[in-house]
Amino acid sequence: ISKQTENLNRAVLGPELAKEKVIKYVPHGINEKFFFPITTEHPEYLALQEFKKNLYGGKEYDFALLYNARNIRRKCVPDLMLAWKIFVDELPEAKAKKTVLVLHTQPVDENGTDLWAVKDMLFGNEEYNIIFDQNKYPTNIMNLLYNATDVTALISSNEGWGLSLTEAMMCGKPIIATVTGGMQDQMRF
Numbered sequence: 001i002s003k004q005t006e007n008l009n010r011a012v013l014g015p016e017l018a019k020e021k022v023i024k025y026v027p028h029g030i031n032e033k034f035f036f037p038i039t040t041e042h043p044e045y046l047a048l049q050e051f052k053k054n055l056y057g058g059k060e061y062d063f064a065l066l067y068n069a070r071n072i073r074r075k076c077v078p079d080l081m082l083a084w085k086i087f088v089d090e091l092p093e094a095k096a097k098k099t100v101l102v103l104h105t106q107p108v109d110e111n112g113t114d115l116w117a118v119k120d121m122l123f124g125n126e127e128y129n130i131i132f133d134q135n136k137y138p139t140n141i142m143n144l145l146y147n148a149t150d151v152t153a154l155i156s157s158n159e160g161w162g163l164s165l166t167e168a169m170m171c172g173k174p175i176i177a178t179v180t181g182g183m184q185d186q187m188r189f
Contacts, residue, residue: 037172
């Protein structure tokens with residue numbers, strides 16, 4: 001799954017037993033025909049504009065942060081929401097109104113947290129521009145989602161790889177991640 005997994009297997013087995021095993025790191029790959037940056041000259045540009053209009057309810061934002069993963073405890077979605085609040089609170093009001101957090105996940109999951117309750121607790125009636133998008137999209141629409149946002153964040157407490165980060169980078173987007181598992185490989189650690 002990651003270079004870290006390969007190293008752990010070698011360390012646990014020791015040099016002699018590791019020689020007898022096939023332990024090989026095979027990096028993840030994403031087909032560039034499916035995930036790619038969409039520029040103004042690209043044939044998908046108009047589809048991207050329409051997707052943004054629908055996603056953002058006709059509003060325009062200067063900065064959009066995307067979370068694209070399951071709502072399970074180890075993904076630490078409430079921590080991301082708290083970090084978003086701290087970030088937005090530091091901005092001037094006019095800039096804060098032009099930012100949006102897109103949570104592409106189920107707001108409630110039996111393996112995670114009630115994110116509606118977290119939103120109510122953290123933000124109350126204040127407007128922090130949080131969009132819950134729980135649609136199941138085909139690959140071509142996922143490419144639009146990544147291109148419709150500026151940064152993708154995944155702050156899991158542990159993560160084998162973190163596929164949404166790889167997909168985001170294929171779309172030319174920077175990532176925010178914790179130093180754990182395969183996310184370290186993607187951040188070049």
